[in-house]
Amino acid sequence: MGIAATEKRSIGAFIWDYLTTVDHKKIGILYILGGGFFFLLGGLEAMVIRIQLIEPNNDFVSAQTFNEMLTMHGTTMIFLAAMPIIIGLMNVAMPLQIGARDVAFPFLNALGFWLFMFGGILLNLSWFLGGAPDAGWTSYASLAMDSPGHGVDFYISGLQIAGAGTLMGGINFIATIVNMRGPGMTYLRMPMFAWATLITSILILFAFPALTINLFLLMFDRMFDTAFFNVNLGGNQVIYQHLFWIFGHPEVYILILPVFGIFSDVFSTFSKKRLFGYTAMVFATMLIAFLGFMVWAHHMFTVGLGPVANAIFAVGTMAIAVPTGIKIFNWLATMWGGNITINAAMHWALGFIPSFTIGGMTGVMLGSAVADYQYHDTYFVVAHFHYVIIGGTVFGIFAGLHYWWPKMFGKILNETLGKITFWLFFIGFHLTFMIQHFLGLMGMPRRYWVFLEGRELDLGNFISTIGAFFMAAGVIVFLYNIIHTAIKGEQAGADPWDGRTLEWSIASPPPYYNFEQLPLTRGLDPLWIEKTEGNGKIVPGEPLGDVHMPNGSILPFLMSFGFFVAGLGFIYQVDHWLGYIALYGGMAFAIGCMIVRSLKDDHGYYIPKEELEEALVEREAD
Amino acid sequence: MVNQANTEEKVNAYEQERNKEEMKKQVISFALMIVLTLISFGLVASGHLESIFAIPILLMMAIIQVGFQFYYFMHLKDKGHGMPATLIYGGVWAALLTLAGLGVISWW
Amino acid sequence: MSIDHSLFPETMPSNPERATLEGKNKFMGLWFFLGGETVLFACLFGIYIALKNSTAGGPSSTDLFGLELVFFMTVLLLSSSLTSVYAMYHMRNNDFKKMMLWLGITGLLGIGFLACEIYEFAHYIIDYDFTFRSSAFGSAFYALVGFHGGHVIFGISWLIVLMIRNARRGLNLYNAPKFNTFSLYWHFIDVVWVFVFTVVYLMGMVS
Numbered sequence: 001m002g003i004a005a006t007e008k009r010s011i012g013a014f015i016w017d018y019l020t021t022v023d024h025k026k027i028g029i030l031y032i033l034g035g036g037f038f039f040l041l042g043g044l045e046a047m048v049i050r051i052q053l054i055e056p057n058n059d060f061v062s063a064q065t066f067n068e069m070l071t072m073h074g075t076t077m078i079f080l081a082a083m084p085i086i087i088g089l090m091n092v093a094m095p096l097q098i099g100a101r102d103v104a105f106p107f108l109n110a111l112g113f114w115l116f117m118f119g120g121i122l123l124n125l126s127w128f129l130g131g132a133p134d135a136g137w138t139s140y141a142s143l144a145m146d147s148p149g150h151g152v153d154f155y156i157s158g159l160q161i162a163g164a165g166t167l168m169g170g171i172n173f174i175a176t177i178v179n180m181r182g183p184g185m186t187y188l189r190m191p192m193f194a195w196a197t198l199i200t201s202i203l204i205l206f207a208f209p210a211l212t213i214n215l216f217l218l219m220f221d222r223m224f225d226t227a228f229f230n231v232n233l234g235g236n237q238v239i240y241q242h243l244f245w246i247f248g249h250p251e252v253y254i255l256i257l258p259v260f261g262i263f264s265d266v267f268s269t270f271s272k273k274r275l276f277g278y279t280a281m282v283f284a285t286m287l288i289a290f291l292g293f294m295v296w297a298h299h300m301f302t303v304g305l306g307p308v309a310n311a312i313f314a315v316g317t318m319a320i321a322v323p324t325g326i327k328i329f330n331w332l333a334t335m336w337g338g339n340i341t342i343n344a345a346m347h348w349a350l351g352f353i354p355s356f357t358i359g360g361m362t363g364v365m366l367g368s369a370v371a372d373y374q375y376h377d378t379y380f381v382v383a384h385f386h387y388v389i390i391g392g393t394v395f396g397i398f399a400g401l402h403y404w405w406p407k408m409f410g411k412i413l414n415e416t417l418g419k420i421t422f423w424l425f426f427i428g429f430h431l432t433f434m435i436q437h438f439l440g441l442m443g444m445p446r447r448y449w450v451f452l453e454g455r456e457l458d459l460g461n462f463i464s465t466i467g468a469f470f471m472a473a474g475v476i477v478f479l480y481n482i483i484h485t486a487i488k489g490e491q492a493g494a495d496p497w498d499g500r501t502l503e504w505s506i507a508s509p510p511p512y513y514n515f516e517q518l519p520l521t522r523g524l525d526p527l528w529i530e531k532t533e534g535n536g537k538i539v540p541g542e543p544l545g546d547v548h549m550p551n552g553s554i555l556p557f558l559m560s561f562g563f564f565v566a567g568l569g570f571i572y573q574v575d576h577w578l579g580y581i582a583l584y585g586g587m588a589f590a591i592g593c594m595i596v597r598s599l600k601d602d603h604g605y606y607i608p609k610e611e612l613e614e615a616l617v618e619r620e621a622d
Numbered sequence: 623m624v625n626q627a628n629t630e631e632k633v634n635a636y637e638q639e640r641n642k643e644e645m646k647k648q649v650i651s652f653a654l655m656i657v658l659t660l661i662s663f664g665l666v667a668s669g670h671l672e673s674i675f676a677i678p679i680l681l682m683m684a685i686i687q688v689g690f691q692f693y694y695f696m697h698l699k700d701k702g703h704g705m706p707a708t709l710i711y712g713g714v715w716a717a718l719l720t721l722a723g724l725g726v727i728s729w730w
Numbered sequence: 731m732s733i734d735h736s737l738f739p740e741t742m743p744s745n746p747e748r749a750t751l752e753g754k755n756k757f758m759g760l761w762f763f764l765g766g767e768t769v770l771f772a773c774l775f776g777i778y779i780a781l782k783n784s785t786a787g788g789p790s791s792t793d794l795f796g797l798e799l800v801f802f803m804t805v806l807l808l809s810s811s812l813t814s815v816y817a818m819y820h821m822r823n824n825d826f827k828k829m830m831l832w833l834g835i836t837g838l839l840g841i842g843f844l845a846c847e848i849y850e851f852a853h854y855i856i857d858y859d860f861t862f863r864s865s866a867f868g869s870a871f872y873a874l875v876g877f878h879g880g881h882v883i884f885g886i887s888w889l890i891v892l893m894i895r896n897a898r899r900g901l902n903l904y905n906a907p908k909f910n911t912f913s914l915y916w917h918f919i920d921v922v923w924v925f926v927f928t929v930v931y932l933m934g935m936v937s
Binding site for chain 3: 167213216227234601
């Protein structure tokens with residue numbers, strides 16, 4: 001089996017390999033590719049929004065198109081870009097970091113990816129089939145119920161399918177970390193990124209069911225005339241808001257906690273120091289996750305929940321600043337007195353600290369329920385969450401991509417191009433969003449198609465749009481960097497960064513079985529311990545033996561395709577009987593695939609000891 | 623019985639004794655669950671209690687019963703169930719918050 | 731070589747469902763899934779509690795519910811929980827035939843429960859004209875109880891596939907975890923039902 005990997009293969013075989021793969025590294029790469037594609041799409045939508053707002057009373061796009069653009073921009077960036085790329089990085093790095101050969105459920109891992117991909121495609125098909133969703137990324141029932149056409153139905157079906165995939169990913173990662181840590185890898189020896197993966201996955205597990213139910217309610221109301229949100233029949237639209245934010249607030253921590261993990265690894269690697277306050281960092285992460293579940297109503301201060309509820313949620317919101325502050329200071333202390341290398345990954349990490357702190361500070365401002373009545377639904381809010389999501393998540397993704405690129409592809413991304421990307425993006429980002437705080441304070445409401453002349457909003461919006469072009473330029477340089485690196489990039493060794501954690505102890509890119517022998521972990525930063533106290537090589541934690549591997553399968557792809565067709569069926573069954581055929585046909589096909597999966601035993605296969613021995617000898621020779 | 627004799631060869635006597643002991647506990651918890659159910663239904667069927675008293679009692683009965691289900695039927699009390707228990711309690715916590723949100727602060 | 735997971739009955743370990751890494755993963759994975767399901771049902775319960783008085787002039791909970799049928803359904807589902815415990819008891823004793831017998835009884839009890847539920851829904855729809863669409867209360871009721879019923883349907887289908895697939899090959903370390911995960915899932919359905927009959931039916935009758 002292993003020999004096949006070294007043979008030269010046709011394009012068809014290559015594609016088939018990726019369609020059927022259950023290898024966590026390949027699935028991670030697929031997630032990053034898919035997420036990257038949707039990131040570009042979401043970016044284009046953002047550019048349309050900013051061009052429309054470059055001058056007062058602009059008519060670059062119609063009001064309807066503008067609504068669709070802003071809805072799809074938010075939805076795409078959160079569900080189809082940021083989260084998948086993060087899950088991709090988790091897939092690539094986490095099993096290697098904890099010394100595992102794969103995730104707990106490789107088949108489910110592939111299924112999760114294909115569900116995300118088909119969900120994303122379904123959502124974006126709406127552009128060609130009569131208009132995209134237009135009720136905002138929150139898709140509040142009050143707007144969504146009245147939205148004509150099928151746009152919101154695409155939102156419902158697409159997110160339902162993609163969300164199911166994410167939930168599977170979450171369960172998979174928790175089981176992996178609980179059951180499959182290598183010998184000696186206790187919980188408190190895991191790298192921060194693995195910790196972040198664990199806690200984020202728990203957040204996914206508890207947050208996504210609320211979204212699932214909410215989408216079901218909206219689907220029943222829109223497609224089957226139920227009365228959850230129909231006020232005439234006693235329905236209650238506040239329920240939608242509650243459920244959305246019970247999901248939505250943990251969701252922002254799902255986006256930010258993993259990149260906290262990435263930054264922790266990047267800071268300690270490039271400062272050549274153990275992460276300062278490791279235990280405090282772990283518990284701060286837990287505390288953020290815990291508090292993150294109890295503050296959802298701060299998105300609803302103006303709904304009229306009353307002063308008592310508002311006060312409780314305001315206090316809870318501000319409390320989150322404490323563990324977050326602990327983290328910021330720990331990162332600073334990690335660098336303090338360290339032997340710092342400032343490369344591209346480190347640029348993003350250093351840029352993150354001030355940018356994210358600004359976002360955190362405006363967060364505390366928004367958390368004050370009284371003041372929030374002024375900020376609510378203005379550009380101040382838009383500026384705030386872009387500071388957190390771009391200044392935190394996107395910077396973190398770029399840092400993570402630079403950091404793990406050599407591990408994924410065996411080549412180091414060009415450092416100079418990386419730094420150019422950073423500066424273009426960093427300047428563009430602050431240019432775009434800093435001014436939006438002030439636009440918001442001056443009273444410019446968010447989600448408006450046009451603004452009027454003579455309201456002193458012209459210059460601010462113009463500057464903001466110029467900034468957006470800088471960010472776009474940064475992304476284009478990054479794309480060029482990828483191509484440049486693929487063609488001319490320098491080959492990376494196993495350990496290009498003088499790393500500290502287990503993933504740097506194996507070849508880049510790693511063999512498909514990751515470790516010939518599972519590594520023995522003797523403490524936090526196991527590779528660094530071996531470098532300083534041992535001979536720089538990880539001690540094996542098990543004797544060399546046959547290695548059990550899962551079989552690849554096309555079923556995840558087919559199953560997701562079935563659900564995709566069923567999703568289309570749900571949308572169109574209200575118009576035409578053909579919809580029912582798609583609905584039942586798609587469902588039957590997906591369920592059939594499940595039954596095939598249940599009936600056919602899949603014991604996996606074994607890599608014989610001899611092959612691993614050969615690989616070991618080869619590695620020694622290098 | 624032939625089957626019985628067969629079983630004894632397959633699993634050692636100690637294990638079997640332990641399983642039996644466990645089974646006894648499970649049958650007792652089933653009996654208790656049925657009793658709790660009867661009390662709940664009886665309470666409502668009699669129709670004597672005010673709802674302000676009845677509802678807390680009913681909820682209490684349900685929670686005790688679910689406790690039996692989790693700890694005895696699903697073995698949450700056994701060794702190696704630390705993480706499952708953690709995540710179930712986490713889920714219960716998130717569930718309580720959700721119920722509080724939808725039950726207490728969603729008016730109109 | 732150990733590609734063949736089936737072991738000789740003589741060497742079956744005391745907890746066959748958790749003896750292999752795959753088994754342990756399945757066991758953990760299902761428990762974590764149940765943690766998520768807890769939140770899923772909490773949302774439905776929350777919606778029901780928020781909307782239970784929004785009858786829009788239609789029938790209310792006191793008009794509709796009867797205790798007898800619900801009590802019967804409860805006994806059916808509780809018993810099916812006990813029978814699946816028996817099945818797992820026989821699995822640990824490595825007695826395949828008895829395990830299958832008790833699993834079969836579990837499935838039949840589940841089908842009985844489902845039949846009662848379908849009868850109940852039909853009764854409400856035909857005799858009271860109380861549907862998914864008639865009021866917010868109706869929507870919330872059918873969503874909560876129906877979601878639970880959907881879980882029962884899924885559980886029964888899962889059980890049938892599992893029993894057919896393994897009918898002829900006895901117990902081994904490959905399929906023991908599968909039976910165990912099913913049993914856990916089935917218990918969880920019962921847990922949810924305890925709250926359904928308490929919150930929906932009993933509390934609906936007292937107020």
